[in-house]
Amino acid sequence: MNLVFxxxxxxxxxxxxxxxxxxxxxxxxxxxxxxxxxxxxVFFSLGAPFVAALEVIIYAGAIMVLFVFVVMMxxxxxxxxxxxxxxxxxxxxxxxxxxxAVLLVELIAILVQGSVPLAAASVEPRxxxxxxxxxxxxxxxxASLLLLGGLVGAYHLGxxxxxxxxLEQGVPAPAERDVMPVQPGPLDAGPVPAxxxxx
Amino acid sequence: xxxxxxxxxxxxAGALFAVGLAGVLVRRNVVFMLLxxxxxxxxxxLAFIVAGAxxxxxxxxxxxxxxxxxxxxxxxxxxALALQLYRHVKTLxxxxxxxxxx
Numbered sequence: 001m002n003l004v005f006x007x008x009x010x011x012x013x014x015x016x017x018x019x020x021x022x023x024x025x026x027x028x029x030x031x032x033x034x035x036x037x038x039x040x041x042v043f044f045s046l047g048a049p050f051v052a053a054l055e056v057i058i059y060a061g062a063i064m065v066l067f068v069f070v071v072m073m074x075x076x077x078x079x080x081x082x083x084x085x086x087x088x089x090x091x092x093x094x095x096x097x098x099x100x101a102v103l104l105v106e107l108i109a110i111l112v113q114g115s116v117p118l119a120a121a122s123v124e125p126r127x128x129x130x131x132x133x134x135x136x137x138x139x140x141x142x143a144s145l146l147l148l149g150g151l152v153g154a155y156h157l158g159x160x161x162x163x164x165x166x167l168e169q170g171v172p173a174p175a176e177r178d179v180m181p182v183q184p185g186p187l188d189a190g191p192v193p194a195x196x197x198x199x
Numbered sequence: 200x201x202x203x204x205x206x207x208x209x210x211x212a213g214a215l216f217a218v219g220l221a222g223v224l225v226r227r228n229v230v231f232m233l234l235x236x237x238x239x240x241x242x243x244x245l246a247f248i249v250a251g252a253x254x255x256x257x258x259x260x261x262x263x264x265x266x267x268x269x270x271x272x273x274x275x276x277x278x279a280l281a282l283q284l285y286r287h288v289k290t291l292x293x294x295x296x297x298x299x300x301x
Contacts, residue, residue, distance in 0.1 A: 005203045020222035046252040131257040143268040150272030157279035
């Protein structure tokens with residue numbers, strides 16, 4: 001299992017460095033998902049199979065899908081089709097595919113070996129869940145409160161975003177504009193300069 | 200014993216954390232800054248897993264589950280804020296957010 005740890009650790013580090021140096025957010029997300037999959041293999045080789053499954057399902061599955069949705073939502077525009085054409089070039093997904101192939105070879109090697117070659121001291125999911133709902137019960141309750149707070153906060157921010165976009169409906173939205181022009185309200189006599197410093 | 204030495208796991212966690220920190224400091228795009236924060240949280244979780252594997256205790260994995268919960272809540276709020284920032288200043292540049300008023 002040593003070799004699995006070192007290879008997937010190297011893949012994780014390389015994919016992470018490539019992720020933060022990409023200029024395009026979608027390419028960065030591809031590399032980051034790959035980095036998280038490699039981290040899952042690292043966890044597996046360290047004898048934590050339950051956490052490895054959680055890493056794939058929650059991190060690479062749920063959180064990264066959230067990122068992808070937001071990036072796709074922000075990229076909508078007249079140039080989206082042209083960007084889409086650029087993204088289909090094979091040179092751009094060759095890197096992630098190569099690193100993912102390394103992980104796939106590792107996984108197949110683990111499966112072909114037959115006996116499950118876990119680390120010397122593997123911590124089973126049973127022990128984890130017994131600890132989670134025994135001495136850490138208060139932590140589970142606090143985590144649920146945190147998630148509730150996150151849910152309410154995300155709903156609040158999303159609701160305000162919808163009303164503000166309704167207010168902006170009449171405004172043309174050029175992509176280069178970096179400061180939102182202030183809409184003349186019913187009480188304002190004329191247009192307000194956009195760079196007016198607020199009181 | 201065919202296990203990985205603890206130091207190597209911690210070195211990997213430290214390197215990943217350093218990469219994430221560099222990402223937060225260098226990139227000015229809000230989405231990239233959130234990504235880098237995710238990388239740092241993941242590296243901290245890896246340190247917990249390595250320590251848990253070293254002593255064969257489930258506590259490291261329990262702490263990783265808590266980190267995962269916190270990361271999920273943080274990323275949902277962070278992305279909602281990024282959407283709000285984009286709607287208000289039409290860019291994802293974090294430096295532009297200093298022009299916000301009210």
